[in-house]
Amino acid sequence: MEKLSSHFTEEEARCKCGCGRIVVDDVLVRLLESIRAAAGHRPVTVRSWNRCVQYNKEVGGSPDSQHLYGKAADISVKGVDPDQLADFAASCGADGIGIYHTQGFVHVDVRGYRVRWREK
Ligand SMILES: [Zn+2]
Ligand SMILES: [Zn+2]
Numbered sequence: 256m257e258k259l260s261s262h263f264t265e266e267e268a269r270c271k272c273g274c275g276r277i278v279v280d281d282v283l284v285r286l287l288e289s290i291r292a293a294a295g296h297r298p299v300t301v302r303s304w305n306r307c308v309q310y311n312k313e314v315g316g317s318p319d320s321q322h323l324y325g326k327a328a329d330i331s332v333k334g335v336d337p338d339q340l341a342d343f344a345a346s347c348g349a350d351g352i353g354i355y356h357t358q359g360f361v362h363v364d365v366r367g368y369r370v371r372w373r374e375k
Contacts, residue, residue, distance in 0.1 A: 260284050262291055267301040268325070272310035278325030282365045287328060289347035290363065294332045294340065302360050303329040321351060327364035329355070337361050 257265040259279055270276040291299045303314070306322040321327035332340055341354050344363045351370040353362035358374070 260288050262299070263287055263301070268304045270305045270307045270310050271303060272307060272313070274307045274310070276305050276307045278305055280325045280365060283326055283328060283363075286344075286347055286349055286363060286365055287330070290330070290340070290343050290349075291332075293343040293347055294335050297332050297335065300331045300333070301328055302331065321364040321366050326366060327351065327362060329360045329362050331360040 259265060259268060263284060265277060265279075268277050268279060287299060287301075291297070303322060304327070305325045306314070306316060306320065308323065311320050311323055316322055330340070331337070335343075337354050337356050337359060340361045341352050344352050344361060349363040350366045350368055351362065351364035353370075353372045353374070355362065355374045
């Protein structure tokens with residue numbers, strides 16, 4: 256299994272539909288490592304990272320989703336509330352942060368400008 260960094264692998268980054276799509280954005284990889292450290296060095300579960308156009312449609316992603324460019328990841332950390340995880344992400348310099356409290360994950364991305372949202 257190819258490693259992208261100390262704690263993240265290519266396998267985690269690939270599109271979950273099985274198409275094998277992977278675009279690695281080093282800024283995002285560094286962000287994920289920072290968040291992992293901020294969360295007390297606990298394992299970060301990646302729910303969604305790269306997405307091909309087809310899969311992005313299937314999961315209801317926006318047409319210009321940062322997941323299409325490998326610049327976004329939906330993550331959770333066991334035992335860490337999504338609100339708290341979002342705070343860690345903000346302190347680590349994430350650009351886009353979306354809190355999906357009911358589903359228990361936080362979207363983080365490195366789009367280059369600040370965006371915040373919360374699932375209704
Ligand atoms: Zn795919
Ligand atoms: Zn996302």
